Amino acid sequence: MLTHKRKLILNQAQQSRIDGWIGVCRLVYNMGLEIRIASWKSRQKFVSKFELINQLPELRKIEWIADAPADSLQAVIERLDKSYQKFFKGGGFPKWAGRRKYNSMLFKRATLESNKIKLPKIGLLKMFKDSEIPGNIKTVTIKKELTGYFAYIVTDAVKEISRPIGENQAVGIDMGISSFCVTSDGHVVENPRHFKKYERKLRIEGRSLSRKKKGSSRWKKQARKLGLLHHKIGNVRKDFLHKESTKLAAKYSTVYLEDLKVGNMSRKAKPQQDESGAFIPNGQSAKSGLNRSILDAGWGMYREMLEYKITVETVNPKHTSQECFICGHISPDNRKSQSVFECTNCGHSDHADSNASKVIKGRGTAHSRERKSLDYALAVEPSFGYVSNPRRR
Numbered sequence: 077m078l079t080h081k082r083k084l085i086l087n088q089a090q091q092s093r094i095d096g097w098i099g100v101c102r103l104v105y106n107m108g109l110e111i112r113i114a115s116w117k118s119r120q121k122f123v124s125k126f127e128l129i130n131q132l133p134e135l136r137k138i139e140w141i142a143d144a145p146a147d148s149l150q151a152v153i154e155r156l157d158k159s160y161q162k163f164f165k166g167g168g169f170p171k172w173a174g175r176r177k178y179n180s181m182l183f184k185r186a187t188l189e190s191n192k193i194k195l196p197k198i199g200l201l202k203m204f205k206d207s208e209i210p211g212n213i214k215t216v217t218i219k220k221e222l223t224g225y226f227a228y229i230v231t232d233a234v235k236e237i238s239r240p241i242g243e244n245q246a247v248g249i250d251m252g253i254s255s256f257c258v259t260s261d262g263h264v265v266e267n268p269r270h271f272k273k274y275e276r277k278l279r280i281e282g283r284s285l286s287r288k289k290k291g292s293s294r295w296k297k298q299a300r301k302l303g304l305l306h307h308k309i310g311n312v313r314k315d316f317l318h319k320e321s322t323k324l325a326a327k328y329s330t331v332y333l334e335d336l337k338v339g340n341m342s343r344k345a346k347p348q349q350d351e352s353g354a355f356i357p358n359g360q361s362a363k364s365g366l367n368r369s370i371l372d373a374g375w376g377m378y379r380e381m382l383e384y385k386i387t388v389e390t391v392n393p394k395h396t397s398q399e400c401f402i403c404g405h406i407s408p409d410n411r412k413s414q415s416v417f418e419c420t421n422c423g424h425s426d427h428a429d430s431n432a433s434k435v436i437k438g439r440g441t442a443h444s445r446e447r448k449s450l451d452y453a454l455a456v457e458p459s460f461g462y463v464s465n466p467r468r469r
């Protein structure tokens with residue numbers, strides 16, 4: 077399934093009707109939540125999704141509620157149910173649907189007509205021109221965002237099947253701090269220069285907001301300004317990541333990355349101490365100074381985009397920055413500085429991130445070779461008619 081985001085061009089009447097429908101969805105969501113809470117409190121009985129859906133026709137006797145498409149209201153109950161499923165798996169309890177947070181609705185039936193989308197009841201909505209959307213439409217979510225109304229069109233098209241893996245079609249990348257990333261073939265992707273400008277703007281506008289009285293009209297105005305800036309930065313970042321991931325996908329079929337959990341994506345340098353126990357510089361200040369807020373969200377997103385385009389495999393991140401790519405010697409002393417790698421065993425020297433990206437690729441390809449030979453052994457074994465594992469004889 078693929079999702080395409082398209083900006084809508086709505087007239088005033090269409091806007092207010094969509095707004096009204098989203099309002100109905102919010103109401104249905106909160107009512108469902110309320111029914112579940114009340115029933116649990118009074119009788120310890122959990123009201124099922126179907127019981128809630130069965131109450132919808134009664135609710136739709138009210139004219140302005142009935143105006144919203146029935147499918148969309150059913151989808152609201154399913155949405156509520158999903159947040160309950162998350163809660164049962166240890167997430168937070170479902171929240172009330174507030175005006176600010178709850179600003180979308182789902183349509184289960186829709187068709188495309190050139191650059192228009194046809195939805196139940198409201199008919200054709202104009203979209204900004206963009207590339208064609210392949211596949212059959214599964215669902216469409218209309219979302220009201222800061223900069224307008226958007227359609228998220230989900231289709232049944234599948235992404236292209238990745239090409240076969242050859243070693244020179246694979247690449248290792250080390251996600252950098254001072255640069256965006258370094259690839260094992262020696263390519264350095266710099267952070268876009270304008271990120272720095274936005275970083276400064278964010279600080280200035282954020283400070284300005286904190287000086288205003290919370291809730292005042294000046295505060296609200298500034299909050300909106302800051303919101304728009306975040307939004308703009310998000311778009312710029314997404315654009316950059318799209319371009320970079322597309323470039324990489326055009327050259328390779330497999331990419332190896334360190335298996336960093338999303339929470340660790342913004343890597344912190346560990347405090348380093350010398351023999352006397354005093355802390356020595358570890359490059360942390362340089363790291364934290366650089367585009368933190370802008371890039372933090374970037375790496376996870378970059379990986380997701382790559383996953384859409386090519387095969388992404390992760391390797392164990394342990395000591396990738398301290399291991400020599402040539403001789404395999406691991407030592408913190410190999411790292412002369414943030415950027416210089418010089419092996420104390422064999423003397424191999426390289427840019428530190430470049431060495432790390434080669435180590436990452438080495439780990440990735442070794443792992444896939446191992447796996448292939450294992451697959452081969454498993455596939456071949458039965459035809460020989462004996463069991464190769466001596467312990468099982």
Ligand SMILES: [Zn+2]
Pocket residue numbers: 400401402403404405419420421422423424
């Ligand atoms: Zn070495």
